Each structure stands twice: as C-alpha cells, then as structure tokens.
Amino acid sequence: MEFNRRNFIKFAVGGTGGILLSPLPWKLIDDIAIWTQNWSWVPVPVRGKFSYLNSVCTLCPGACGIQVRKVGSRAVKIEGRGDYPVNQGGICPLGMAGLQILYNEGIRWKAPMKRVGPRGSQEWKEIPWDEAIDELATRIKGLREKGSPEKLAAIDGNQSRSTMALLIKRLLSSIGSPNYMVMPREEDTYDMVNFLMQGSRGPIAFDLENADFIVSFGCSLFDGWGAPGRMLSASREWVKNKTYLVQIDPRTSNTASKADLWLAPFPGTEAALALGMAHVIIKEKLYSKEFIENHTFGFADWFEEDGVKHKGFSRIVLEKYSPQVVENITGIKGRVIIEVARKFASAHAPIALAGRGKGTLPGSLYEFMAVHALNALKGRVNKKGGPLIADDIPLAQWSDPEYDPVAMDGLKKARVDLAKTPRYPFSRSLVNKFTETINNSHGSPIDTLMLFSANPAFTIPDSQSFIKAMAKIPFIVSFSPFMDETSLMADLILPDHTHLEKMADIVWPTGIQYPLYALSQPVVKPIYRTEHSGDVIISLAKRIGGPVSGSFQWANFEEALKERVKGLYDSGREKVSWADIKENGYWSIPAHSFEGGSDIFQTPSKRFEFFSTEIELAIKAYSKGKSFDDALLDLGISSKGDEVYMPHYEEIKSGADKKEYPLLLFPMELINLASGWIGNPPYLNKTLFDHQLKRDDLFVEVNPKTASQYRLKEGSKAIIRSPKGELRVRIHLFHGAMPDVIFIPFGLGHTAYDKYLKGKGVNPNEIIDQVEDPLSGQPVWWNTRVKLIRI
Amino acid sequence: MKKEDTTKGNRYGMVIDLDKCTGCGVCLIACASENNIPVMYDESDKTRNITWLQIYMVTNGKEFPETEVIYIPRPCMQCDNPPCVPVCPATATDKDPTSGIISQIYTRCIGCRYCMAACPYHARVFNWFDPWFPEGMDRYLSPEVSPRMRGVVEKCSFCHHRLMRAKAKANVEGRRDLKEDEYIPACVEACPTKAITFGDLNNPKHKISELIKSPHAFRLLERLNTEPKVYYISTKNWVRRMADNYLSGEFKDRS
C-alpha cells in the first residue's frame, strides 16, 4: 500500500475521472469564453433614464434648434429639432458632433490658468477664479489710473447682436476703450451694402424658400453658408417648387453640382458678371419700371441743383458692361450671360445673392453692391422671395452705461484698427488693420487684449502677422473654453463653458427671413471648473468698481439677458413669456409683412440708391485737404467719376508679380470641416476623403491640365509658395477645379488642440497675402498669387 | 440557391435620392454618434477606420467646366440574399426574420472576416484596434448600443436599437405593429435635405414602396442577385450607369 508510481497513476486517473465528473472543467471553459468578451478597457456605457432636452446650437450664428438625448445626467446624442423654425430638423455636421466638443477633455481648459513659464512654453498654473478675475481687474484699474483705458482691447467672435457681444462692448466702453473689435465676417459687407444702398442698419434677410430663381455669386449654399441647417432644409423646398439655381463658383462645389446651372467666372470678377447681367436687363428693358422710377435714386442721368451732370447707373452699365466686355473679364460666354440675365428677369421671384464660401469671411463691397443692384433692377427688395429689409427685433435696450471722465477721454481716442475713421468710414471693425498698426508701431498701443469666442491666430487671413502682433501685446486674456492657438499664447485663461453648458442667445440668425430670437439653455451641468464669460464680465466690472460697476447692475448674465428679452413679451406682437421663450428656445414673428414703398429706405434720398450718397459724403470728407485723385488712390479705388459711388467692377490688385507667382490660391470652405474658432471634432475627420487628407498630408485640388504643366500627378508632393510663406501639400487632380487655380480647404493645419487635430494638414491662412478691399478696407483673402513647386 | 419567401414580415429598406444628397456628411456623423463608433488618430486610413455608413464621391469624369460631382451614401445594403451570412462559421451574423435586417453579434464573432470578403459593398469593417474614445469622450456613449471589442467585425444595423426603442414605446400602448415614422435609423432622421426615405418594403402604403417603382430607382451591383434593400434614385444617366458593370449597349437610358 505504498504510494508508488502505479498507485500514483491510479490516484491521478481517479482524480481526472472525478474532475471530469464534476462541473469544474465545463464551467471553466464556458466562463473563460465569456471572460474573453469582457476586456476591462472596452467601455460599458452606464445605463440610466432616457430623456430629451431642447436647446439651440450656438456654435455658429445659424442657431439651429437641437434636441439632446440624455441618459441620466449624460448627453449621448444631438439631433435636429423638427419643430424649430430655422432648421426644421436638419443640422450641420459640426452641430451633430457637438458632444465631441463638450466631452473632449483633450481640448478643453478645465479651470482658470495663469501662465508661469515664458509665453508659448505651455507651463500653466491652475488658479482660483477669484484670483483670476482679480488679476484682470487690477490690470484694468491700473490702465484707468494711468489715464489710458484705451489700451484695453477686445476681439469678439460672438454674433454681433447677441447679449454676450453687447455685454463685452459695454464693458469696454464703460472702462473707456473704443477698441472693441469683432472678427471679420461676411455680415460686415452685407451691413455696409444695406446701409449704403438702403440706408438701413439692420441685417439683410433672404427669402430663399419663396424665390423661384436664385443666382448665387459664390455663396456655398449647400456647403455651410448662412444657417447650414436652414439652407439644407431649404433645398427640399427648392426641389418641390422646381426653383432654378444658378451657382457661380470657380470649382464644382457641392452647391455647383446641385445647381441647375453652374458658371465659373475667374475669381474676383463676379461684380463684372453681375453688371453684365444688369446690362442685358437694362438694354432689353426687362427691369421693373415701377420700382426704378418710384423708389430708386441714380438710375438715370441727373443734374444737381448747381447744374453738375451725373451719369446714371443705367448709362454706365450700358457703356461699360456689354456681354462682350464682360466675357473678356470673366471668361463666361456673352450668350450665356444674356441667357441667364433673361431668365433672371423673366422669373417670377428672382433673387441674387452675393457671398463667397460659407460666409465666415468678408466679401468685396462693390461686388456685393453690384449683385444687390440686380435685386433692385427687378424691384425685388422687400418682396416675397426677395432680399428683405425687416424691422429689428424688439429687444429692450439696457440703460446707457455710466461714463466717468477717464472713460470719456478714453473713448475719444482713435481706434487702433482705424475702423469708423474717415479712412475706413463704413467698416465697424478691422482686425487686419489692428494687426498692421501694432506691427508698425514701437511697442504696442495695446496693453491688454481680451479674446472672446475667437481663435484669430488660426482663422485670420495672414495669421502669421497676427501672431507677430500678439507677441508684442504685453498681456493677453483668453476666455476660450478650448486650448486653441490663440489661448495657448495668452497669459491668463478664464475659460468659458461650451455651448451645451450655458445659456446664450443669437439675435436674428444669419439670413433668416423674419425676426427670430434664439435662446439656448444648458443641456448638462458644467463638467469642469469653467464659468460663463457673461458672469465673469459682470463680476469683473464689479471688481473694477466705480462707474464701471454701476453699468453692470445685474447679478449675473441671465439677468442681463432677461432684461433685454423682456422687450419681446412687452412688445405685445407675440404673446409669450420668459418661460415660453426659454422652453421653446426662440421668439419670432413668423411672417414678414413684405411692405413696399419708399418708407423702407432710410438713405438720404429716401430711395434705393444706385448712387450712394453716403459714399459721396464719405469720400468728400476724406478728400478734404488733398487732391481727389489721391484720396481715391488711398481708398484703393481705381475707377473715376460717378462710378465711384455706384456698384462697379474693381479689379482686385495683388502685390505679387504675376510672372513669379502665376497661380491663384483659392481657399475653400467645406461643410464637413470646421474652419472657424471651433476645432474640427474627430467625427468630422471621418467624413474627409483620403484625397483630401491622408495621414497628416493635406491635398489641394488642381485641374489635371495645370498639374501636368508642373509634372504633378495624383498624390504628388508639392510646395505652394506665396510672398508670405509656403505650405507643403499633396496634389489631388480634380477636373472640377478651374485651371490655374489651387483650391485649398480652410480648417486644418492646427498647431494646438489634441492629437486628433494637431499637425494634420496645413493652414492656408499662414500664406494668404491679403490686400485691402477698396473702400471697406476688409481683407481680401481669396486673391493670393502663388507658385507651385514639385518636390 | 433557394430563395426564401421575402413577402412575410417586415422588410425594412431605404431609398436614397442622390439628386437631393449634397454630401454634407451629417448621416455619417449621426450614425457614428448614435452607434458608439470609436475614432482613430488617423481617420484617413480608410482600410482601418470604422464607419458603418461610408460616403463615396464620384464625378462624371468630364472636364472643366462640365464636371459634375455626386455623393453616394452607403449603409449596409441589408440584402434579402446576403452573401455574408452563409459564410460565417460562427453564426455571428444572420438575417432577422421579422425585420429583414442582417444582424451582427459582436460577442459571437471570431474575427475571421469571411463576411467582409463576401460582401460586395464593403459594408463591413473590422476592429483592428481596441475601441478608442478620446479622453473623456466615453461620457457620451449610449447604453443602447454595445461597444465593440478588438478583433470583431461590425456593420450598419439600420439602427436596430431604434426598432427596439420604437417597439417598447408601441408596447406601452399595447401595440406590436409600428407606424411608418415610428422607426427610422439615425442617418435618415438626420439627413437635412431629406434625401433618405425609410420604410417597410412589404407595406405598399409606405412611401418607400412607391419610390422604388420610379424608373430612376436602382440598386448597386444589382446583377449579383444579392437583392439589396437599399435603393438609390438618380435622374442622371451617368450615375445609374456607374451602379453596375454594364456591357456596351446594355444600359437603358431613362432620362
């Protein structure tokens, strides 16, 4: 009975048999199989109660209604609101990917930060909110004590009529600084057109849904122009109503592909094309006689009281813009121009739209005027399906801020960006000139720069110059919720909430036909130690003290906003309450009254002005003490005579030599590539084709003919060089691209944000060689001469 | 192969109007955020990245300025005669008899990728990596869809969880049958131009049954006999011609 080998084997056999007769092996096999399905690093989403919360997307001034699906306290999905007047269910890719902005820890500031290392070293110290606001308050107080409050400046990316923008503007003026700037945008140009031709300071709205013939002079209607959700929804109406769409675009954009007719004039000659159409309409007397005779000024020749003869718009157009001449300028066949003009004129509700791309950057003033002149020729202003002049939204006005002597003195100083001065009488803000002034001065005329909802170091054309200017500014405060290029160069970060964590408003979303006030509400509780910038401003004002504090009587942002909104329900036009507006997310007067008559035009002549009296007055004022021709030269206007005051074609000059830089760099905007101050979220990267971005290489679109001149093939690497610098790209051959033009998308080439975005592609803004638009002084960003070098 | 009876039960299908589609990509993003689809650093690696609904861009090949571009959104075709199902050695994919949707059970998939080879539409994708959600982004994951692990195949499910969601809601009222608009996938709901119509192909009252009768309706690679339930509409001849490999003279001009 010893435990020898044989017995051991017996024991083992018994044991094996016993184990096999027990559930152990079978259970283990099963459990291990299940275990392999449960890797601990594969997330298991937390369950909870499902709910929906309505809000408004405030990522752009489009203000689409959204509903956010929640599980417990987490937001899990964003959907378009079908019952929201702006977008009727549709939203754009960026809005859809909004949760990747909210929850992406890698791109957000989580608390107030103070720079501790040298600028750009990214050494930060987290500080308490009190300390952060105190630091800024002390600095501003210091400026006021020294009697130079104008050394404070702000660049604001918020929608211009929003409560947030008004609050920032109020802060600056109560402190005593005139240097409140907004980021350049297409709206600036529209505002000027509206003021110069129609005398109105309100927005121009476009009744696109009711138009039956649309000529878009470069607006990427389906690529993110206006309120993208609305435009895409509008396309359904157009299909239903068989609306005829003419898209003018140098490349087969999505809009051009969907259009009934695509015209590709040389970039920058759109004004000539519009005037060529005007020529046909005037020559063939297809215009609205009633409107022209009763409601316009400057159409026919006229004599002033002192006997000076003026040439009318009609004569100038007939003389200078015959289809043959326009064909030579634009490259569009004369017969096509005649055909389109006739179709436009014979349509029941035609509309002409000026713009370029998504409308995030300003356009050319004279070009926009030329396009708008087409609307006037057909008498479409304020008619159903036309461009509308509408009453502004009846928001209550805050009481005027208090000004102390320091503030009054400060406000009398000239703006650093020269906007609203005799040199740039119509632009309200010129960040490009701000950059130039700082770069051209000894030291910096600005001591403290505050930035709100903007990332100019990335989005401003010729961004390198802006970065150079930033380096000269002693103190920069960023209110951005994101670790973007601009905030990484700041000295103090006071992070705002993201759009889903705060209440914000948009007053009259871009291009909507009727007055609409959009109000968003927090969808989730703030997830980091961020504060609403509105609240921060109010608390900052209180700490600055004195009259500044007195101008901010509200306890918080919501109170300030509520005071404005009160005007809506006091107006009595729509029976609503604060609770209604908050719950529905909007207030609107759903129909436009389409009034006709002269009373809608507030110009000096009380008519629609082909000949802008305001321009005449402004140029007269500017030319005081110098020769008239010099004045025009200064203003960048090459025309002479009455044309100067009217819509006309100005060739946009470029400083670069055409021989050395034979090609044109045309930045394009894609609806699925966020190019504004919000970084492109990872989901949007999914939608980019691998002929747009491959690994970290950005592709530019080049016509195969042009590419073959440089012996470039699909995927070839190349350098684009402009006088401002160079970019390394790869080539995508695209028949839809105009020969001799290089199309490059805006939105990539970030040097900040997380690894899903940083270092991918290149940023065209770096090499944009901007020139000034005549008269308006806005940057012309689509006219950079470049050369292509094969590598 | 013996054809099964497809007239019974629901047969959910889609009609995508390519004349309306502007290629904005909202459907793809709606799909990704609805279905807990992970992201990669390099989303330009189209053989490795995960998308259930892919968008293809095609041009008519003509020179400037006659070039035309259209976009083809491509979800899973949910074929009535799916080539992917019979090849699966693990029975991880199956055609659901009540909805006609091709199921994919991730916990059952062994990652052999036979189904990917079988699918002529490239509708299936393989998880080469662990699912990755950038820091903090796992906070938006929906519990309605199970995140996938490395080494399994996944694909569009016509947002099957939305069908279940709709059924549960109908059950509250004691109903088992769904109305036309009660169940629609996320991409259909999100399409801002309403280019996608969704419904039951077996229900003649549904709008989709009318749409597929259009002379401009077609399916991709129709002659493979896979019987896709995703239809397309285009009035452009060059688009319809592109949808299959036609011999010369075989394509019927219907413009």
Added chain:
Amino acid sequence: MEADPKEARKSTKGGWIFLLAGLIGALIVGWIIFPVLLYSEKSQPLTFSHASHGPESDAGLDCEECHFFYKDGTFSGIPKIKKCIECHEDPESPLTESPEEVKLFTEYVGPEKEIPWLIYSRQPDCVYFPHIAHVKMAEIECSVCHGDFATRKTSPPYKVNRLTGYSIDIWGRNIAGYKRNTWDNMKMDDCAECHTKKGKEDNNACFVCHK
C-alpha cells in the same frame, strides 16, 4: 535484476483505494470547493426588505410604485434615492426602529446620494432586454425570472463570478446548471428555452435579444 512479479502485484494491492481517493478528492474539489472559489461575495450597501414595503405589508406599496415603466416603454429598474425620500424624509421621525434605516438616513438620504445597489439580475452589455415586452405584452410574472424577491425580508449577498464578472443569479445558482426553478439561471439558453417554447422561431433570432 529481475523484478519479482509477485512482489509487484502485492504492492498494487489495494490500489483501488488510491483510485477512489483521487476520485473522491476530485469530486470534492469540483463540486464543493470550486464553486466556493469561483464566486466572490459582496453584501448590499443596505439590507432592503421587500416584504415590509410590498402590497401585503404595512407600507402597502404596489410593485409599480417603485418599479414602473417610463413613457417611452423603458423600465425604471431599481428606484432612485428620491423615491426613497418620498417616505423616508425626516431622520427625526424614522418609520422603523431598524438600524438599516438609520444608515439610509445618514449615508444616503442626508447627502442625497444614490445607493450603490448591486444588481442581481444585470445582463451583459450585449443583451437588450425590454421588460415591457415580457411583462406587459407576454404577461410574464416578475417571479418567473426574478424568483421570490418580492417577498424577501433581507437582501441576500451578491455573488459574482470571478472570471466573467456576472452575478450568480443570471449565471446559474447551481454549479452544474441544474435548474429547479425558472429563475435559477438567466443565461442565453434559458431565454432561448422560453423563446422557442412559444412556438415562434422568429422570436429566437439573434437580434431579438442582442444589441
């Protein structure tokens, strides 16, 4: 050296004892020790008595009071602390003399913190289980799957499989998978058993239960 065959036979005599010892030992390991080792045990944060809350008790609450359906047909599951507070609102006047209620007040009701219940019947993430289809449409009693929970006075310890991480209540109370009651196991086969029994093959397709 030749081995003596007799000797050899002698030495293996009684070898069956070793065989038996191995067998019995292994059976003990497999049937008794292994199940104990396989499951770890955790106790619930609080002891909850369904018996003293249910319709038969003094509290006299209907099951639907706490376990109800939302409007969208999803099931509320275990109630949130807010529901508890509806009755257990004032620590000064507790409803019972139980020390568990004191714990409820101090640890959860006071700071309004959710009770981290361990859920006996939590299915894996890949499973979609609509209560409404089973309870309302198929009219299946709660106890068919959950057993006699409704009448229990205490909360039994939560046993979890160390390998799979799933509760013993769905993973099988009996180590051999032997079922005395319908609720003993709630694995895929157990669901399928019922789904096929109904005579509807369609009801047993993958996508009926998987997500």
